[in-house]
Amino acid sequence: MSHDTEKPLDGQVAIVTGAAQGLGLGFVEALAAMGATVVIGDLQVDSATAAAEALSAKNMAVSAGRLDVTHTETVDEFFSQVKAIHGKVDILVNSAGLGQAVTPIVKLSDEEWDKVLNVNLTGTFKCGRAAARIMEQQESGCIVNISSINGQNPAPLVAAYNAAKAGVISLTRSLALELAAYGVRVNAVCPGPVYTDFNRQVMSQRCESMDISEDEMIERIRKAIPLGRWGEPEDIAWSVVTLCHPRSSWITGEIVRVSGGLEGVGVAPPKRDE
Secondary structure: OOHHHHOOOOOOEEEEEOOOOHHHHHHHHHHHHOOOEEEEEEOOHHHHHHHHHHHHOOOOOEEEEEOOOOOHHHHHHHHHHHHHHHOOOOEEEEOOOOOOOOOOHHHOOHHHHHHHHHHHHHHHHHHHHHHHHHHHHHOOEEEEEEOOHHHHOOOOOOHHHHHHHHHHHHHHHHHHHHHHHHOEEEEEEEEOOEOOHHHHHHHHHHHHHHOOOHHHHHHHHHHHOOOOOOEOHHHHHHHHHHHHOHHHOOOOOOEEEEOOOOOOOOOOOOOOOO
16 A cells, blocks of 8 residues: 555644644544644643643654634734744644533623634634635645534524534635635534533533433433434544545535534423523
8 A cells, every 4th residue: 555545644734723632632633643743722732732742652743832713913923833833734623612601592691602702703713814824825725614513503502602603614615715726625524412521511501401410411412313322532533634635635615514413402492480
């Protein structure tokens, strides 16, 4: 077999945002295993550095730096620095995100709305813009934005999160069209339920609002998934890596749902007791 199949991303430089833990860290590991040199950009710089060191110890080319996706100057500086050190940026995976406090729209505060939109949507825009400027000049590159099945089928009580993730889908399509002439591909992945710390927090709030135990909730969601199991970080990471693979060179503007067949969890909540 040729070297190409073993390490198809050899020599490629990738940035993964929000990758100190959870799904993001899974993306880093998968890209690095395929031969890419990966830079983690995260606000939690200590965790990110520790994660990078652990992967470097396994002979993977991974480093980390502090990145606040909501801050334009910081974002632009981070991307310029990666380009200065490595000479280029081939791949960006926009996975920085945060969940929303489970709450009906009528009680949703401006602060919560702004915070969720700012990280999940505006952060994706700012990082995508910074990468696009570099990739246009190179006339090559690949961006994968992490949306959610919530972006396609809104769940109740997390309206800000739904709107942000739907915005990521729209942004992905816009960017794919604008960068096509430069040979840069842009796609999005919409994960279904994966049991990470991120999901655990939202779930405990949902259990409270529905007055059921966490185990019942886990089982209820599992039964709703056609393939009959929760997702693993590897399931999502594999789809991200597939979109970055040179052999996916004719795929752009696609929104890929990776959810075991689950389309959404949009059950209307009952009237509130107040």
